[in-house]
Amino acid sequence: MKSRWLSTVPLFLLLALAVYFAFGLTQDPRTIHSVLIDKPLPAFDLPVFGQDGARITNEDLKGHVSLLNVLASWCVSCRAEHPLFVRLNDEKKVAIYGLAWKDKPDDLKQWLEELGNPYTRIADDASGRTAIDLGVTGAPETFVVDKRGRIRFKQVGVIDDFVWTQTLAPLVAKLEAEK
Amino acid sequence: MPPHPSRLRRVAFSPAGRRASALWWVAALLFSVASAYAVEPDEMLKDPVLEARARAVTRELRCVVCQNQSVDDSDAPLARDIRVLVRERIQMGDSDAAARDFIVARYGAYVLLRPPLQGDTLVLWFGPGLFLVGGLVLAWFYVARLNRAGAAPAALSASEEDAVRRRIDEQAGT
Numbered sequence: 001m002k003s004r005w006l007s008t009v010p011l012f013l014l015l016a017l018a019v020y021f022a023f024g025l026t027q028d029p030r031t032i033h034s035v036l037i038d039k040p041l042p043a044f045d046l047p048v049f050g051q052d053g054a055r056i057t058n059e060d061l062k063g064h065v066s067l068l069n070v071l072a073s074w075c076v077s078c079r080a081e082h083p084l085f086v087r088l089n090d091e092k093k094v095a096i097y098g099l100a101w102k103d104k105p106d107d108l109k110q111w112l113e114e115l116g117n118p119y120t121r122i123a124d125d126a127s128g129r130t131a132i133d134l135g136v137t138g139a140p141e142t143f144v145v146d147k148r149g150r151i152r153f154k155q156v157g158v159i160d161d162f163v164w165t166q167t168l169a170p171l172v173a174k175l176e177a178e179k
Numbered sequence: 180m181p182p183h184p185s186r187l188r189r190v191a192f193s194p195a196g197r198r199a200s201a202l203w204w205v206a207a208l209l210f211s212v213a214s215a216y217a218v219e220p221d222e223m224l225k226d227p228v229l230e231a232r233a234r235a236v237t238r239e240l241r242c243v244v245c246q247n248q249s250v251d252d253s254d255a256p257l258a259r260d261i262r263v264l265v266r267e268r269i270q271m272g273d274s275d276a277a278a279r280d281f282i283v284a285r286y287g288a289y290v291l292l293r294p295p296l297q298g299d300t301l302v303l304w305f306g307p308g309l310f311l312v313g314g315l316v317l318a319w320f321y322v323a324r325l326n327r328a329g330a331a332p333a334a335l336s337a338s339e340e341d342a343v344r345r346r347i348d349e350q351a352g353t
Contacts, residue, residue, distance in 0.1 A: 006317070006320055009313075009317060010317065013310075013313065020302075033287065033289075034287070035284070035286070035287040036285075042285075102256070128256075128257070128260050132257075132261065132264060132285055133285060135285040135286045136257075137243040137244060137286070138243075138244060138257075
């Protein structure tokens with residue numbers, strides 16, 4: 001009967017809303033999805049931290065798969081993920097570049113002396129402009145950069161063992177296989 | 180009985196009356212306070228026209244740290260950086276739209292406090308209207324059915340009419 005069919009419409013609307021909210025409300029609203037995925041790294045030309053006169057540009061991240069980690073000595077969570085970077089570097093898993101975001105050189109120097117320096121090189125973004133070009137919303141954030149210098153993934157927040165083994169390690173392996 | 184006019188005048192100067200007028204003053208002061216913004220004097224452009232444009236642009240940008248504040252309102256260091264950046268762009272001759280797009284190119288349409296009309300915001304823009312129209316359609320069907328049921332009760336069948344007539348005759352007979 002027609003009216004019986006009609007009376008089930010609100011039920012289906014409710015179910016549709018429930019599914020919509022089930023997906024919508026379980027996402028972390030603090031994670032802003034990067035618009036730079038699959039796009040080339042924004043151009044930068046920054047001093048290399050701790051090497052007087054040396055520069056590092058986005059071109060230097062081409063030719064190999066790498067992580068670009070936004071760090072700062074004032075960032076507490078960066079301290080949490082640092083030991084993993086030290087281990088990854090010791091085991092030569094992947095090249096890790098740092099982007100020191102609005103950090104004081106003395107603070108960063110002391111931080112690296114205390115915790116170790118797993119970074120291939122650290123770009124010193126004292127003004128924070130490169131961080132804005134990268135769409136950085138906070139530290140730590142880590143970009144996975146492919147051999148052609150394109151951003152393929154952005155991790156917002158700490159990289160722990162779980163994130164590394166479940167997400168980043170497989171991705172790095174896949175990107176290594178690309179030409 | 181209404182109070183005598185002389186008594187009315189006394190009420191205005193009574194403690195209760197003074198309290199009421201004091202309340203009015205407090206309310207007036209509260210609403211006269213201009214909203215406090217996070218913009219520091221050293222960020223401001225000297226040209227008041229450019230500064231006003233920069234303010235208008237940054238008021239429409241979401242602070243990506245605090246997320247429910249505008250860049251203009253937020254004390255976050257990153258919001259300050261973006262305020263300064265927008266002012267630089269405007270000083271360099273960017274239009275308001277170009278300065279805004281410069282930030283959107285880096286952070287996505289999410290930074291716009293007014294969501295633009297695009298594929299992933301269709302539900303946001305038209306969802307409420309669809310629900311309203313859907314609700315009205317359902318209500319219309321429902322009311323139409325009620326009216327049909329109420330206005331035209333089904334006619335009695337022949338056997339029912341017989342039953343009624345018999346009953347009436349029985350009653351009349353007693």
